[in-house]
Amino acid sequence: MSGFAAVLRKDLRLELRSGESTLALLALSMLVLVVLVFALDAARVRSVDAAAGALWVAMVFAGMLGANRALLAERDNGAMRGLLLSPLDPATLYAAKFAVALIFMAVAEVGAVILMVLFFNLEFDASIARLAPILALGALGFSALATLLSAITGRTRGGDMLLPILAVPIFVPALIAGVKASAAALAGAQLASMGDWLKIMIAFDVLFVTAGYLLFEHVVGED
Amino acid sequence: MNSSAIRNWLGYSTLALMLAALFMVFDYVPPEAEQGIAQLIFYFHVPLAWVAFASFGLVAIAGIFYLWLGDQLWDDLGYAAAETGMVFCTLMIVAGSIWAKPIWGTWWTWDSRLTTTFILWLMYGGYLMLRASADDTPQVARFAAVLGIVAVLDVPIVIASVRLWRTIHPAVLVTKQGGHGLEDPRMVATLLVCLAAFTALWAWLLMLRFTQLRTRSRMSALAVRIAFATAAASDKQVMELG
């Protein structure tokens, strides 16, 4: 079995056994949405913009938690050293960790979308289907970025607090594009009309998946 | 030329250019028609922006060289560039805000340039927080290098997305795009001199901080060797006694 599949299977099996990370992610997404419902007073603001914004806030927080969890398995007991001594190369390890973070984020997204429709008085119709590729692009980019960064922050004193500080500014372009495209989709626009936003998200994704793939070896080595 | 000679040369150039710049701003350039005297802030605000972005680029370049060559020199350069860049970025935002208040009536607005600079400022801050929260090991240097590279690669996308954001939904206040209609050639000349002055200032500060960090790195390495030598010497003494 390839190294990528092995690491992926290990992490997923760990998670399926306890399910606590998934539960935490879904809970976090929901709570963030609840806070925003009250903070934005969803009845008074145009629902679609508020809903899209709230959805992305929930996704970003869940994404950070997911990326942290993806690397958490190796942080204790020096298991990372074991992985590095194996014939597994860092780029493959990155791919596996990125996939785990992506799966976590996708699960959180599904939950968040359902809650968003309920909380912000929207409909389960074609607009949700149009949302899917936008959210997929966002999850790809954010997981790629957060996996790389959490390898850094997990091993410095700043720790988990540092990850949002580093990730959010870098994620801003994809965030702007994602929120704008999501709001447009929910308002009924076709994907073709959001071409510019989608191009930005695609550029972001390509950039950060590539960067993560190439640079991961520099952040997992031990001294 | 050794480094202290370069430093002194840069220092004197900075002083000369800065005096020239001040003279040109306050005595030479004609005032702009609509904005009044506060518009003169522009002549420092733009060079600050150029230097802040250039310094950021240098952080990334130093990061690439560090990952490639492994020489501590590149890490020191990147750290110095991040610090000086942060100083200039902060000043640019502050100057921009002080300029905005009389011209646009508000201390802050999310126009595309200010927004992009603010994101840059946040990235600088993250880089410096990473450095501050961790020890001076080669591992942390690698972390910082990766972060610097990743952040700089992001900047063009930030610029594109913020600009798109602001053209579709323009800021509430119609922003005068920073006095770009520089009609009078004296204005252009003044701006160029100010650019030169701030570039020299940046280079001088960078050189100061960089040589300081170099010294610190060398001393750390030396301290390690002395510690080893001390331990070896006392081992030797113990063996001679026994």
Next chain:
Amino acid sequence: MEHLEYLVAAYSIIFAVIFLYVVFIWRRQAALDAELRSLEARMASLTQASSETVPQERSDI
């Protein structure tokens, strides 16, 4: 001249912050120099110790 205070504020802050940064560098330099001196002293005592080949006196003979 209207808005003069903004101009003054902007330029003053710029120069003040730059000045403060230079002071920051200067103070770091003083600390570095002190550390360098102590390192040099230890180097000196090390080279002195290694050049002393006379063994310690044994008092229990």
